[in-house]
Amino acid sequence: MLEHVPRGHLAAAALVSTGLIAALSITDDAKRPSVITQSTNIPGLEIQGIETQATPIAIPPVESIIQEVAAKPEKTVVITPEPVGPQWKEFTVQNGDNLSILFKRAGLNDRAIYELFSDAKEAKDLRHIRPGQKMSFLVEDGRLTGLKYIISELDSLTFERSSKGFSGKQITLKPDVKYAFRQGTIDSSLYMAGKRAGMPSPLTMEMANIFGWDIDFALDIQKGDSFKVMYEEQFLKGKKIGFGKVIAAEFTNGGKTFKAVRYTDKDGHSAYYTPDGRGMHKAFLRTPIEFARISSHFNLARKHPVLHIIRAHKGTDYAAARGTPIRATGNGKVSFAGRKGGYGNTVIIQHGQGIQTLYGHMNAFAKGMRSGARVSQGDVIGYVGSTGLASGPHLHYEFHVNGQVRNPVTVPLPKAIGIDKAELARFNETTRPLIAKLDQFKSNNRLAVAKNNSNDN
Numbered sequence: 001m002l003e004h005v006p007r008g009h010l011a012a013a014a015l016v017s018t019g020l021i022a023a024l025s026i027t028d029d030a031k032r033p034s035v036i037t038q039s040t041n042i043p044g045l046e047i048q049g050i051e052t053q054a055t056p057i058a059i060p061p062v063e064s065i066i067q068e069v070a071a072k073p074e075k076t077v078v079i080t081p082e083p084v085g086p087q088w089k090e091f092t093v094q095n096g097d098n099l100s101i102l103f104k105r106a107g108l109n110d111r112a113i114y115e116l117f118s119d120a121k122e123a124k125d126l127r128h129i130r131p132g133q134k135m136s137f138l139v140e141d142g143r144l145t146g147l148k149y150i151i152s153e154l155d156s157l158t159f160e161r162s163s164k165g166f167s168g169k170q171i172t173l174k175p176d177v178k179y180a181f182r183q184g185t186i187d188s189s190l191y192m193a194g195k196r197a198g199m200p201s202p203l204t205m206e207m208a209n210i211f212g213w214d215i216d217f218a219l220d221i222q223k224g225d226s227f228k229v230m231y232e233e234q235f236l237k238g239k240k241i242g243f244g245k246v247i248a249a250e251f252t253n254g255g256k257t258f259k260a261v262r263y264t265d266k267d268g269h270s271a272y273y274t275p276d277g278r279g280m281h282k283a284f285l286r287t288p289i290e291f292a293r294i295s296s297h298f299n300l301a302r303k304h305p306v307l308h309i310i311r312a313h314k315g316t317d318y319a320a321a322r323g324t325p326i327r328a329t330g331n332g333k334v335s336f337a338g339r340k341g342g343y344g345n346t347v348i349i350q351h352g353q354g355i356q357t358l359y360g361h362m363n364a365f366a367k368g369m370r371s372g373a374r375v376s377q378g379d380v381i382g383y384v385g386s387t388g389l390a391s392g393p394h395l396h397y398e399f400h401v402n403g404q405v406r407n408p409v410t411v412p413l414p415k416a417i418g419i420d421k422a423e424l425a426r427f428n429e430t431t432r433p434l435i436a437k438l439d440q441f442k443s444n445n446r447l448a449v450a451k452n453n454s455n456d457n
């Protein structure tokens with residue numbers, strides 16, 4: 001029954017969830033670079049961290065154009081990011097710096113750090129300082145009265161001292177968004193083709209993830225395959241600062257063309273769909289952990305490794321290092337999060353179509369895991385551990401259909417989630433212009449470029 005394993009890579013698929021795509025986007029900080037390093041199923045594509053963030057994107061070849069989208073300046077709070085007055089002292093975080101060193105450089109001692117942390121809950125983010133970031137101090141009479149921590153081009157954190165102590169405020173600037181187009185033809189590898197087309201590597205990967213259920217990027221890719229992608233580029237005060245989501249894309253593999261468009265439904269959940277509204281991926285990931293080894297199979301007559309008695313093993317065990325993130329395999333609602341006998345720390349998710357999934361022996365729960373919480377496919381729900389009856393760190397994963405336990409490795413996974421009939425009109429209205437834009441680009445490159453050059457859009 002192994003043919004049920006989806007053709008696309010689970011690892012790639014795991015990245016498709018909105019949360020993870022956010023991790024790939026430039027606005028996010030590099031807290032999760034491992035996600036990026038792990039997700040390269042594409043031959044020759046090895047990406048370390050989010051290097052492209054700092055590297056200016058090469059001017060694309062003629063086939064790429066940029067078109068302005070009706071920029072929505074949605075009640076943008078106008079905040080000048082660096083009103084560093086005469087008394088503000090700005091420092092750039094250096095390699096090996098910690099808060100104590102930085103504060104000392106500003107003429108302050110650890111007392112100021114202590115006050116910040118005890119007064120303002122936002123101060124905990126100061127623990128994540130990285131080289132290259134900036135921190136500004138306002139020191140009056142030897143006392144810290146203000147602090148600015150520039151996290152990224154878009155995010156900063158400010159602290160102000162009043163008579164009640166420090167209060168913190170997170171400021172997020174909203175970038176202007178334009179759509180960019182890139183297209184390429186594969187000669188040696190997808191990675192090289194993406195590079196030639198002027199695409200940042202994480203974007204190439206994101207595109208591969210979108211089509212990862214239909215195309216096996218490790219085995220199916222052929223010379224002459226081609227792609228087109230329309231995605232968001234982010235600008236702040238006219239300066240390009242990064243890229244956002246893929247909006248629409250097309251991939252031709254061995255003469256067969258696949259198309260995808262991004263759509264955010266009425267509940268605010270974003271996903272990729274075919275132009276006629278079918279989901280690009282399955283309702284479930286096959287495994288909740290990327291690249292994990294199965295250490296014990298589903299077996300209703302197994303000798304238990306701890307109890308040494310015949311006891312059904314109602315799930316699949318995945319051996320992984322303690323702390324490895326565990327992902328929800330499908331969208332759903334948490335129906336249980338807590339201690340559950342031999343299962344230890346456990347999360348149970350109720351999905352649609354009578355399906356329940358269970359994740360046991362967790363070392364810790366992800367933030368916000370409580371009964372009633374909504375999760376999306378690919379969201380991290382907890383971390384591998386050995387709580388409960390476990391001989392070592394592993395994930396125990398169960399898949400129930402209509403109250404009956406099934407083998408998670410072989411159970412037929414439900415088909416892709418399509419657009420709800422009630423929402424189809426809204427879907428068409430939103431996505432057709434986007435697909436048309438992508439198609440128009442295909443049918444008439446030269447015109448599009450000329451249009452762009454004359455700056456009349």
Ligand SMILES: [Zn+2]
Pocket residue numbers: 296313315316317395396397
């Ligand atoms: Zn188990």
